[in-house]
Amino acid sequence: xxxxxxxxxxKAGSGPAxxxxxxxxxxxxxxxxxxxANRPAPGRxxxxxxxxxxxxxxxxxxRSINRNGMHIxxxxxxxRRIESTHNGARIVTTGRNSGYVQRAYVTRNGRSYVSRTVxxxxxxxxxxxxxxxxxxxxxxxxxxxxxxxxxxxxxxAYNPWPAPVYYGWGWGGAPWYGYYGGYFAPYPTxxxxxxxxxxxLIAANLQAAYQAQAAANAAAKNAGTDAASQPQENTGSDAPxxxxxxxxxxxxxxxxxxxxxxxxxxAEQAEAKPAPAGGQQPSQTxxxxxxxxxxxxxxxxxASDLAVTGDGQxxxxxxxxxxxxxxxxPDDDKNVIVSVAASKKADCPVDKQVAxxxxxxxxxxxHFQEQLDNGMKDLASKQGKSGLPKAPxxxxxxxxxxxxxxxxxxxxxxxxxxxxxxxxxxxxxxEAFSQxx
Numbered sequence: 001x002x003x004x005x006x007x008x009x010x011k012a013g014s015g016p017a018x019x020x021x022x023x024x025x026x027x028x029x030x031x032x033x034x035x036x037a038n039r040p041a042p043g044r045x046x047x048x049x050x051x052x053x054x055x056x057x058x059x060x061x062x063r064s065i066n067r068n069g070m071h072i073x074x075x076x077x078x079x080r081r082i083e084s085t086h087n088g089a090r091i092v093t094t095g096r097n098s099g100y101v102q103r104a105y106v107t108r109n110g111r112s113y114v115s116r117t118v119x120x121x122x123x124x125x126x127x128x129x130x131x132x133x134x135x136x137x138x139x140x141x142x143x144x145x146x147x148x149x150x151x152x153x154x155x156x157a158y159n160p161w162p163a164p165v166y167y168g169w170g171w172g173g174a175p176w177y178g179y180y181g182g183y184f185a186p187y188p189t190x191x192x193x194x195x196x197x198x199x200x201l202i203a204a205n206l207q208a209a210y211q212a213q214a215a216a217n218a219a220a221k222n223a224g225t226d227a228a229s230q231p232q233e234n235t236g237s238d239a240p241x242x243x244x245x246x247x248x249x250x251x252x253x254x255x256x257x258x259x260x261x262x263x264x265x266x267a268e269q270a271e272a273k274p275a276p277a278g279g280q281q282p283s284q285t286x287x288x289x290x291x292x293x294x295x296x297x298x299x300x301x302x303a304s305d306l307a308v309t310g311d312g313q314x315x316x317x318x319x320x321x322x323x324x325x326x327x328x329x330p331d332d333d334k335n336v337i338v339s340v341a342a343s344k345k346a347d348c349p350v351d352k353q354v355a356x357x358x359x360x361x362x363x364x365x366x367h368f369q370e371q372l373d374n375g376m377k378d379l380a381s382k383q384g385k386s387g388l389p390k391a392p393x394x395x396x397x398x399x400x401x402x403x404x405x406x407x408x409x410x411x412x413x414x415x416x417x418x419x420x421x422x423x424x425x426x427x428x429x430x431e432a433f434s435q436x437x
Contacts, residue, residue, distance in 0.1 A: 039312040046432050054428045057314070063307070065428055072421050076316040077346075078216035079305035082421045086413075093414050093421070094304060095215040097121050101410040102129075102141075108401055113144060117407035124410055126403040127370060132288045137334060140290040140359070143366035145373055146403050148272035149380070152392035157193035157376065158265045161389050164189035167196065168386070171203065176210035183344050184249050184320070193379060194265065196388075198258045200375040201368065202249065202320060205301055209319035209344070212305055253322050253342045256299040263296070264372055272397075292336075292361035298324050299341070303367035310354035316347050325361065326353070334358050 043063060046054045052067030065072040070084040082093040093099035098120045105115040105128065112131045117124055129141040166189050171177040184206060186199040291297055302321040307314055317323070322342040330336055335355040340348045348354060380394035407413075 039309070041309045041312060041314040046428070048428065048431055054432060056432060060432075062425060062428065062432075063314075065424060067424055067428075070417075070421065070424060072425065073307065075216070075305040075307045076314065077213060077305060077318070079212060080216075080421070081305070082417055084417060089413070091413055091417050093417050095212060096218070096418065097215070099414045099417075101407055101413050103407070105404065106401060112139075113401050114141065115404050115407075117410040119411050119414055122411065124406040124408075126406050128399075128401050128403045129366065132290070134287050134290055134293070135330065135334075140292070140362050141366070142291065142362070143369040144401055145268065145271075145369070145399050147373075147396035147398050148268060149376065149396055150393050151269050151272060153376075153380070153394045154265050154269035154272065156391045157197065157379070158262055158269075160192045161190070164191045165196075165387050165389065166190075167388065169199070169203070174207075176207045177203075179210060180206050180320070180344065182248065183342075187254075194258050194261045196379065197261050197372060197375045198254060200378065201257065201261070201301065201371050202254075204371050204374070205303065205320040208304070212319060216305075249322070249342045253299075256324075256341070257301060257322065260297070260299050260368065261372065264369060268372075290358065290362050291365045292325075292358050293328060293330070295328055297365070298326075300325065300338070300361055300364040301368055303364045306356070306360060308348065308354040308356055310348075310352050315349070315352065315354070318344060318347055320344065321347055323356065325356075330358050331355075336361065 041057075041063070043055055043057045046056060048054060048067060052065070054065045054067075055063040057063050062072075062074050064074065070082065073081045075081075079095075080093075082091075082099075084091050088103065090102040091099070092102070100116040100118040102114050102116045105113045107113070114129050114131055116127050116129060118127060128144040128146065130144050131139040131141055134140060169186060171186075184202055186203075187195050190196045190199075292300075300323050302317045302323060303319055305319070306317045308317055309315075317340075321340065321344060323338040324341045325336055325338050327337040333355075335357050337353055338356050338361075340350050340352045340354070343350055377396070379388070380391065380396075382388055383394060384390035
């Protein structure tokens with residue numbers, strides 16, 4: 001994110017092209033909006049024997065469970081997220097073969113860092129996050145790049161190319177692309193790398209949405225349940241037979257995402273500059289505004305399944321949807337109000353205002369940063385080829401806090417948590433039915 005509102009080479013950014021600001025919402029000037037968006041969704045609460053509670057939807061589907069330090073949340077599309085803390089590690093499971101294990105890592109210049117071993121379909125990698133406090137809350141976690149590039153490469157990615165470039169992505173035969181053809185279309189040409197990176201990011205999220213729904217459908221099928229009324233997206237023999245509908249990712253929303261890309265390129269360019277001779281990186285201050293609440297950041301690309309509530313009605317967000325934050329100050333539950341800027345069929349409708357936790361927004365921003373790093377790496381390998389202009393030196397340089405090797409026990413830890421959650425849910429179902437409706 002731009003620290004001074006300017007991009008690389010001192011150029012001022014034009015800001016998100018959403019036409020929405022709403023910066024006073026949540027500051028006391030529009031408390032009615034916050035109360036409306038935070039109105040609880042219908043359903044019932046169940047007090048569990050031995051402690052804990054569960055929230056059930058009107059159709060009897062489990063919405064959430066809190067028991068013995070384990071938090072389980074179910075999406076409307078059959079997705080499930082499990083979170084717990086064990087032996088100092090934060091364990092987050094987002095699918096049958098995905099999630100992460102977070103542990104304390106190092107402290108540098110007064111700043112504390114954690115490592116995450118992320119597992120996706122049995123493949124593990126690590127990322128580093130910086131922890132910090134804000135508003136009396138600890139801790140938010142901000143993605144810390146494993147490497148940076150030279151300032152010239154960031155400037156090349158940010159600034160216009162000599163002429164617009166056509167680039168063929170080769171997505172035509174991909175199942176996810178066919179399914180979301182009514183939602184997303186890549187730019188016909190690219191005036192700069194920032195727009196190429198925009199399409200790269202959107203495509204990565206839509207692929208993730210497709211795979212996540214496939215996993216949710218498979219889990220529901222194995223459990224003998226129905227993944228609500230969402231499109232039955234899957235892969236292989238269970239591939240979806242219908243498209244994403246007429247809802248589209250508009251040019252205005254894509255322009256807002258491109259502005260976020262530019263802002264992040266500007267931030268990483270500034271962070272990549274070496275400290276002055278004899279100087280040190282600044283130490284952590286007592287409180288820092290997380291990027292999720294930065295007044296200059298408004299547009300967020302949803303990174304994973306998320307059930308949200310607005311005006312007492314629950315709806316689903318999935319990876320690749322786009323939301324605009326319209327309040328700056330979290331409420332007592334650490335939620336802010338967002339408006340849905342773009343969504344896929346069966347997800348929350350466009351312009352619906354819903355409450356989203358600051359933690360979830362921060363994770364969206366973190367994922368955005370990580371995907372941008374992946375895109376810059378991919379672009380570096382392809383520059384000068386397939387019609388892309390040649391870039392300046394794109395050799396990566398390790399950051400001050402490189403990630404550690406993956407935790408070899410992470411996958412088993414996630415599997416054990418899934419098994420525990422299965423047991424807890426089986427108990428909750430029995431208790432909920434015994435208490436009646």
